[in-house]
Amino acid sequence: MSETRFDAILALFSNAGVDCILIGGLAAIAHGTARATYDIDFVYSRSPANIARLAACLSPYQPYLRDIPVGLPFKFDARTIQAGLNFTLTTSLGDVDLLGEVTGGGTFENLLPHSEILKILNVSVRCVTLEKLIDLKRAAGRPKDLEAIAELIALQEERDKLR
Numbered sequence: 217m218s219e220t221r222f223d224a225i226l227a228l229f230s231n232a233g234v235d236c237i238l239i240g241g242l243a244a245i246a247h248g249t250a251r252a253t254y255d256i257d258f259v260y261s262r263s264p265a266n267i268a269r270l271a272a273c274l275s276p277y278q279p280y281l282r283d284i285p286v287g288l289p290f291k292f293d294a295r296t297i298q299a300g301l302n303f304t305l306t307t308s309l310g311d312v313d314l315l316g317e318v319t320g321g322g323t324f325e326n327l328l329p330h331s332e333i334l335k336i337l338n339v340s341v342r343c344v345t346l347e348k349l350i351d352l353k354r355a356a357g358r359p360k361d362l363e364a365i366a367e368l369i370a371l372q373e374e375r376d377k378l379r
Contacts, residue, residue, distance in 0.1 A: 220310025225256050226339040228309070232273035235261035237324060237331045238343040239352060240313070244364060246336045247346045248371045251364055255304075255311035259344075261324040262316050267297045270314070277307040320355020321348065346372050 222242055229236060238246070241253025260270055271294040279292040282304045290296075292305070301316035321327045321344070330348035333340050344352065350368050353361040 220255055220312075222256055222310070223337040223339070224309050225312060226337055226341055228273055228277075229258070229270075230339050230341065232269050234270050234273060235263070235266045235324060236270075236314075236342065237327050238336070238341050239315075239318060239321070239327075239349065242336070243343050243349055244368060246334050246341075246343050247349065247368070249364065249367050251367070255313055257313040257315065259315045259318050259321065259324050259327055262298075264294070264298070268294045270294075271297055274305075274307065274312070277309050279303075279305040279307045279312070282306045282311060318352060320352045346375065 226238075236258040238257070239259055240255070240257030241251060242256050244251060245253065260266065271292060275292055280286075281288075281290055284290075292303075297303070297314075303314045305312045305314065317323050318327070321330070327344060327348065330345050331342050332345055334343045335341075336343065346368065350365060350372065353365050353368065
C-alpha cells in the first residue's frame with residue numbers, strides 16, 4: 217500500500233456531500249500537532265441517504281477490510297455499511313477508518329456540536345474541535361493516543377492565551 221492520499225479522500229467525501237467529521241491524527245495535525253499519521257479517520261452519519269453517498273463515492277477505490285487475508289468475500293456497499301458500524305479499510309487512495317460511533321464521542325449527531333469547519337489541504341472539512349479531540353484521545357486510551365494528549369493540551373493552552 218502506498219501513502220494515504222489525504223487530499224484526494226477529503227475532496228472525494230466533500231464533493232460527494234458525505235456527512236462526516238474528521239477525527240484522529242489528521243484532525244490533530246489540522247489543529248497544529250507535529251505527529252505523523254498514516255490513515256484518515258471519520259465519524260460518519262448513519263442516515264440511509266448518507267450511507268448511500270458514502271458507498272457510491274468510495275466503492276470505485278476498491279475498499280477492503282484492512283488486516284484481513286486477501287480473498288475473503290467483502291462487498292463495500294450501502295447494505296454492508298448499514299449492517300455494520302465501524303470499518304477499517306484499505307483503498308487505492310490509502311487507509312480510511314469509517315466509524316459509526318467512537319468511544320468518548322458517540323455518533324455523528326453527538327459529535328456535531330463539537331465540530332467546526334476547517335480548511336485542510338485546500339478542502340473545507342468538518343473537523344472535531346481541539347477540546348473534543350483531547351476527550352476522544354483520553355477515551356480511546358491507547359498508548360499512542362495518551363502520548364498525543366500532552367501536545368494537544370499544550371496547543372489548547374497556547375490557543376487560549378491568544379483569545
